[in-house]
Amino acid sequence: METQRVTELPLRNMDKRPRKRPRLTWDVPPPAPPPPKVLSAMYCGQDFGNGVIPNYAYTNLFYRDVPVPHNCSPPWRPDDKDGHYVFAIGENLTPSYRILSKMGEGTFGQVLECFDNEKKEVVAIKIVRSIHKYREAAMIEIDVLQRLARHDIGGTRCVQIRNWFDYRNHICIVFEKLGPSLYDFLRKNSYRSFPIDLVRELGRQLLESVAFMHDLRLIHTDLKPENILLVSSEYIKVPDCKFLSRSTKDGSYFKNLPKSSAIKLIDFGSTTFEHQDHSYVVSTRHYRAPEVILGLRWNYPCDLWSVGCILVELCSGEALFQTHENLEHLAMMERVLGPLPQHMAVRADRHAEKYFRRGTRLDWPDGATSRESMRAVWKLPRLPNLIMQHVDHSAGDLIDLLQGLLRYDPAERLKAREALGHPFFKREPRRCGYTL
Structure with missing residues (x-):
């Protein structure tokens, strides 16, 4: 029987099923100095449900800022009111990763689809909110991920961690990019x-x-x-x-x-x-x-x-x-x-x-x-x-x-x-x- 092959699911009606439970809450740290002004660029804050949903890019917050060269990090800008990293599609997350789209968001932070400029592959980066307890939880998760990776020969059971780093007070965990849940x-x-x-x-x-x-x-x-x-x-x-x-x-x-x-x-x-x-x-x-x-x-x-x-x-x-x-x-x-x-x-x-x-x-x-x-x-x-x-x-x-x-x-x-x-x-x- 003939079948039709497609690479992206059609979006149907969203349901009201509760998503990931809230884990921890706390105050946002004091704001840092404001970013410099300028030309137009489109930036993303938060506006998506929990989970990791590929091939979606949300742009709900606009800043005026200086265009960023592709081989360096963007100028500093404050996090949003909940401690999420504010980014622009197309700019870099450190010189190593270029942001392609927003894949999802949860109580922990956001997941971005990025291009690894060094290894020339698409990855998923979990950017944890700049809140102390979330940062602590992220470090525990990194420890678990590294332990799993050491024993998961072939990487067939659990998502593989590629790298992690601390960027502007956000723990960032780099994963292989997978499909939908x-x-x-x-x-x-x-x-x-x-x-x-x-x-x-x-x-x-x-x-x-x-x-x-x-x-x-x-x-x-x-x-x-x-x-x-x-x-x-x-x-x-x-x-x-x-x-x-x-x-x-x-x-x-x-x-x-x-x-x-x-x-x-x-x-x-x-x-x-x-x-x-x-x-x-x-x-x-x-x-x-x-x-x-x-x-x-x-x-x-x-x-x-x-x-x-x-x-x-x-x-x-x-x-x-x-x-x-x-x-x-x-x-x-x-x-x-x-x-x-x-x-x-x-x-x-x-x-x-x-x-x-x-x-x-x-x-x-x-x-x-x-x-x-x-x-x-x-x-x-x-x-x-x-x-x-x-x-x-x-x-x-x-x-x-x-x-x-x-x-x-x-x-x-x-x-x-x-x-x-x-x-x-x-x-x-x-x-x-x-x-x-």
Whole structure:
């Protein structure tokens, strides 16, 4: 069957899903002297959501300044009110890197697409806000990245750090340039799910990367589709198998698939070592393990819970637990997976014990904040039914794998290498008129 090859996804309606959680906040340092005046040049401040989205350039702030020669740094100018570096498309970030576009922005700072003038390649540079605690977090991330790079032979599991430097009070981390995140791919593809054979391949790579980190005694703590990047931006347009029996004149009966299934993990700003304190809240809400919500100490298994949630999202197109509140989140878990173990409920910390009656039974629906919240829980199917709605073959194996990854008790949850040996990953792929 003929397929259409394209290199950039069409932008569809943006959703209101919350992005990366705020991590730290603090005051902006005192302003420095103003820049010199002059001719016109276009500068970018901040105006984009979290995540790394390739091929977008935003220009929302205009300065008048002297044109900058291509072989030197631009004149000094103050950061914006939030401590973000203010830049101009086409100018240099140090003499080594020329700014091509703005790729994305998060609470940490900005990511710019740049051209490495020395190595003659395009790179992605994360420019951290000029705030003390963000700078400290960036230095920890650099340490983790360098540790990963030393052990990741071939650089196939995690994004590769190329360089880092301190530029005008901004920690700048130079990365290889990758494609869109799995979340951005789903969003721009109208949340159409991936074929099960592609989910299998993505899941296998994800678990290999997690196992690799765990072998190094590192816990990612923020696994989610936004932090999993496709290596290539290229994709193919194919008929949607669910609509093959209908007319294909409407473009909605087609969906996009990555041309290559290769992926890498990013964002190690929350990564922690095994021996460090594990009592604080980690993970983005939708992917947060029950032991984290209940205030119990967490460890490697919290990453595997996140992997289970991600696999469900890839094969359904939607986040498994779409919630913003702890009690509702726990009620959703019970609706999909069955009741929480009593031994975990009785050990919940003082902040979480209020979610239970008599210490063991979840206070639901009595504790629900609204009818909308109750409906959001009631509409969820049990895990087997949810998977069978979206998976035509391999459903049994996938359900069994997910039940191992989404076990409440972290001590009973599958480990990464155990999950890689599951029968789900040993099936031969079946294709639907295209090549993965």
